[in-house]
Amino acid sequence: MGYDNMNKKTIALIMSVIVLWQLIALLMNMKTLPSPVSVAGRTVELIYPKPLLLLHVAESTKRLIIGYLIALVLGLSVGIISGLEGNLKKIINPLMGFMISIPTIAWVPLLLILVGLGDKTIILAIFLGGFFPIAYNMQRGMEIVNLDLIRAAKIMGLKDIKCILHVYIPASMPSVITGARLGIGYSWRALVGAEMLAATEHGIGFMIYASRAFQDVPAMFLGLIVIGVLSYVTDKILITSVENKTIKKWGMVTQHG
């Protein structure tokens, strides 16, 4: 089955959902359920003459990228080290298990007191959301590397430290990708929640929350749609592209269908 064919079907599905939504909105004639047309109208207003929506999107994207990159760098490092060092793993895993079970949004009130309103709190929340799945998956990835891959390198004379770079890390790419993908999802969630509580001016979460005061339901819907689209696009750009260039190309994942 062709990829194009698949895309056409997806587009057809989205179109039918929009048409159905429009019909329901017309029939019900409710203030609380805006029609696609009114959401589209509101979108235009938020872009022209003042590109407010774009400012929200740009601000959220900037925060996401900063917070997520920190989560990625620290998460992968902690995962690599603890995956190789059993004693460290024994110490940090109970802590990780504890932290991973706390919804990131629950940190935000505390961060507001410790750090205050604004970008720092939001970025910290994004980091907390992304860090744990990334670190945990990297650690697992290191642990399940086929030991013979390491042995094959050692008999050719590769030293321990270089083994990490040349064998352990590429061999655990499937886990890196899984962690990175989960991590970016959690980072997005954390971002939207944190922006509702901690943003002062811009951000998609801020836009949704601020719209409440004006009963601006179309803007809320728009916010939901933008979040969905952005997280889909970031996954495609940051994760799927890397996945295609690495583990898919290397045959490290079985491709069904």
Add this chain to the structure above:
Amino acid sequence: MDELKIEIKNLTKSFMGGEGEVKAIENLNLSIKENEFTVLVGPSGCGKSTLLYMLAGFEKPTSGSILLDNQIIKGPGPDRGFVFQDFVLYPWKTVVRNISFGLEIQGFSQKEAIEKAKQKINLLGLQGFENAYPHTLSGGMKQRVGIARALAYNPKVLLMDEPFGSLDAQTRKLMQEELLRIWNKEKKTVVFVTHSVIEAVFLADRVVVLTDRPSRVKGIIDIHLDRPRDYEHTYTDERYIELREKVLNILKDEVIHHKQHYESV
């Protein structure tokens, strides 16, 4: 040729498992000469891989010692090459980069390493597959890469753990002939593990039969068959058939209930 290459002295290896101590090898003694083709046969689970892993330096003996060129083996090193049953290629490296990896580790520049790797590509008949990724290759081709990788940095000893064990019978015979052709070109001390007597006698200068666990040397049979060997001639050679019977008879007590298994190619 008569230079002593490997000396295994009173080697014992045991593992601590869930149900206590498992003795895989007990008091095993064996000497291997330079450039000799030695094949180890023995029942499944008797400790063949364990022995080869200790020769490679992947595992340490519990007691006793293994000398390579009169030096105690302390760990893995590039004076040896290893070929695994399930290939163990690097999926993220192309065929040529899998083969050149050992040379890059030795300090050759990437360009030089790839140049040298090309010689092994030719030797193993891998032309045209240089830039393929391992997952796109058949089992036979994968093991050609595995052998080329182990030969690329020119180790003196080649350790092979049932290298053709997961190939179909046809490919397996072909690879056995290929291996002898390569060994004839690049003289190496080969230690080859198999559970196939047919394969063992076809390849070996000496077949070493191991006992069931804990493994010791049960018998050593010299294979004085002419070289070069190929299936067409060696297979019908009466001496070959006799030698096979001889090895089977020594093995038989160890594996009466598994005879058919050991008679497969």
